[in-house]
Amino acid sequence: MPQTWVSSFSQHPSIQGLRQTLAASVKQPIWWAIPGEAPKSLDYSAACRTCHFVRRSSENRQICQRTFLQALEHSARTKAPHQFLCPIQRYAVCLPAVRNGKVEGALAICHSEQAFSKTDLELARVVVETSLEERERSLELKNLSDAIQPRCVALSTIHTIHRLISSTLDLEELLPRIARLCCQVLRAQACVIWLADRPKRLLVPRAVVSLEKGKDLRIGPCRIGVGVIGEAASSWQGRLKERMMVVPLVEEECLGVILVRRNREAQPFGTLDQEILSTLAEQAVVAIRNAQMYDAQERITWGTIRSLSAILDGMEGHSRRSASRQQLLANVALAIAQRMDLPPSQQRPLQYAALLHDAGRVGIPDEILRKPSKLEPDEFAKVKEHPIQGARFLEPLEVLEPAIPIVLYHHERYDGTGYPKGLKKEAIPLGARILAVANAFEAMISERPYRQAMTTAKAAREIAFHSGTQFDPKVVHAFLRLGAKRLEELALLAAGRPKKNGERGGS
Amino acid sequence: MQRSFSLTEVERRILQFFREHPQAVETVRGIATWVGCEAEAIEKALNGLVGRRWIATDETRMVRGYALTQDQRILAQIQETMG
Numbered sequence: 001m002p003q004t005w006v007s008s009f010s011q012h013p014s015i016q017g018l019r020q021t022l023a024a025s026v027k028q029p030i031w032w033a034i035p036g037e038a039p040k041s042l043d044y045s046a047a048c049r050t051c052h053f054v055r056r057s058s059e060n061r062q063i064c065q066r067t068f069l070q071a072l073e074h075s076a077r078t079k080a081p082h083q084f085l086c087p088i089q090r091y092a093v094c095l096p097a098v099r100n101g102k103v104e105g106a107l108a109i110c111h112s113e114q115a116f117s118k119t120d121l122e123l124a125r126v127v128v129e130t131s132l133e134e135r136e137r138s139l140e141l142k143n144l145s146d147a148i149q150p151r152c153v154a155l156s157t158i159h160t161i162h163r164l165i166s167s168t169l170d171l172e173e174l175l176p177r178i179a180r181l182c183c184q185v186l187r188a189q190a191c192v193i194w195l196a197d198r199p200k201r202l203l204v205p206r207a208v209v210s211l212e213k214g215k216d217l218r219i220g221p222c223r224i225g226v227g228v229i230g231e232a233a234s235s236w237q238g239r240l241k242e243r244m245m246v247v248p249l250v251e252e253e254c255l256g257v258i259l260v261r262r263n264r265e266a267q268p269f270g271t272l273d274q275e276i277l278s279t280l281a282e283q284a285v286v287a288i289r290n291a292q293m294y295d296a297q298e299r300i301t302w303g304t305i306r307s308l309s310a311i312l313d314g315m316e317g318h319s320r321r322s323a324s325r326q327q328l329l330a331n332v333a334l335a336i337a338q339r340m341d342l343p344p345s346q347q348r349p350l351q352y353a354a355l356l357h358d359a360g361r362v363g364i365p366d367e368i369l370r371k372p373s374k375l376e377p378d379e380f381a382k383v384k385e386h387p388i389q390g391a392r393f394l395e396p397l398e399v400l401e402p403a404i405p406i407v408l409y410h411h412e413r414y415d416g417t418g419y420p421k422g423l424k425k426e427a428i429p430l431g432a433r434i435l436a437v438a439n440a441f442e443a444m445i446s447e448r449p450y451r452q453a454m455t456t457a458k459a460a461r462e463i464a465f466h467s468g469t470q471f472d473p474k475v476v477h478a479f480l481r482l483g484a485k486r487l488e489e490l491a492l493l494a495a496g497r498p499k500k501n502g503e504r505g506g507s
Numbered sequence: 508m509q510r511s512f513s514l515t516e517v518e519r520r521i522l523q524f525f526r527e528h529p530q531a532v533e534t535v536r537g538i539a540t541w542v543g544c545e546a547e548a549i550e551k552a553l554n555g556l557v558g559r560r561w562i563a564t565d566e567t568r569m570v571r572g573y574a575l576t577q578d579q580r581i582l583a584q585i586q587e588t589m590g
Binding site: 150153154157163164167168177180185186276 | 528529530531532533534537541563565566567568569570572574577578
């Protein structure tokens with residue numbers, strides 16, 4: 001972007017047009033765009049191409065320069081055009097470039113065989129004026145761009161952050177993400193996010209990010225109303241210190257507090273930083289609230305399905321798996337799904353299906369379900385209907401829609417000899433193939449009236465033996481990679497080991 | 508001893524943008540707008556810079572954001588390479 005009038009003079013297209021018009025009248029002019037009020041010397045590289053006198057010797061150039069500098073000095077002093085004859089008696093003119101009363105340089109034209117007419121001088125004046133105006137315009141544009149661009153980048157950053165955090169509904173993923181982004185945007189070395197536990201009047205640290213190597217922050221809970229963090233939560237007021245900023249996460253109530261910290265080598269925080277953190281906090285509040293609502297919704301759904309499972313359990317009496325066995329089945333299915341890197345959107349329906357896959361057995365007479373001996377063909381035909389019945393029972397619940405194919409096809413076999421449709425290989429939904437393995441494993445390690453429970457190791461060997469016939473080899477591979485220790489852990493977890501906060505009995 | 512890197516023009520422009528705006532978190536399209544290059548060329552250059560850990564990323568299934576690293580050792584290396 002041109003910053004002196006000389007660069008505008010040599011670059012701007014409209015000035016090129018004016019110069020061409022003037023050149024037609026003057027014939028072979030030599031142009032001089034001279035910056036500064038009082039130049040000490042002139043650059044003759046362009047003039048030497050046209051003027052034989054200055055080309056001939058440095059002495060000639062000295063003679064020419066003396067004449068020229070005197071003329072420049074004259075025009076700068078009078079702030080008016082000054083026409084003169086050069087050493088070889090050609091006509092030349094100097095026009096000062098004046099802006100706001102200040103001489104910023106001069107335009108000179110020489111090597112003319114005739115004196116410059118009034119029209120020529122007027123045209124030359126327009127060239128100078130236009131060059132100065134263009135320079136002004138360029139400077140204004142640059143100043144405007146310098147002022148606006150950082151704000152545009154900041155706005156664009158806020159927009160990107162909004163997109164990053166608003167598409168995250170898992171709090172465990174969301175909070176560290178917000179903390180990382182706060183560190184990035186504020187060039188901070190650490191960020192901590194506390195969320196409020198209102199009944200206990202506590203702020204519990206939920207995300208801690210420290211970029212200082214070897215400095216793991218040990219952050220504990222804070223009491224609401226006590227200390228810098230607690231006061232921010234009770235007063236809804238942020239705090240700005242040189243190396244630390246605290247901003248409450250406020251909606252209709254205080255959801256928590258964000259703290260960011262810079263180390264001693266970094267610049268101190270300023271009010272603009274506080275403004276940025278407040279903007280981030282406003283976005284974070286919406287994202288956290290959405291994630292919390294989504295989590296609450298998930299818990300309601302999960303609770304409803306567990307209740308439904310328990311009701312079915314009661315309706316079937318002892319013939320159905322106990323709640324802990326259902327839980328084991330769900331845990332194993334989920335562990336396999338996670339081992340296979342299935343996205344959460346496929347894991348949840350699998351968990352639901354694991355709890356409700358035998359819902360259709362409600363319609364099978366008790367004497368068939370409890371029969372200790374081999375079933376007659378007509379009895380087995382009734383049993384084979386339970387996946388279809390189960391799928392029908394689940395249809396009215398919209399949230400269970402993705403779980404229905406899993407329930408419907410969990411008795412299909414990989415080689416196509418299963419029921420109800422005799423589907424083969426990948427035609428069987430992946431969730432159903434996973435549930436088939438988990439179901440068989442759970443059944444084998446459970447005691448039955450007609451046989452003892454197998455060990456987890458033996459059950460695993462049995463599943464491996466049926467890989468490729470009854471079960472999908474990829475699912476079996478993932479199942480076996482869980483290992484005996486993990487399978488034992490899952491069994492213990494299902495048997496009633498106290499669950500951690502927030503755990504849904506899955507992983 | 509630190510490894511020295513030669514930078515492509517697009518990589519240089521991207522790093523220049525992030526050095527002028529170290530707090531920025533931007534998408535490929537955003538960076539393409541700021542540095543005046545095609546998004547495809549930007550994405551390719553970003554992949555290289557992310558591989559060197561000069562540029563950090565944060566992504567969801569919907570969007571990927573790029574930002575200048577905060578690692579002081581790497582920032583010094585960038586400074587040395589960019590001059």
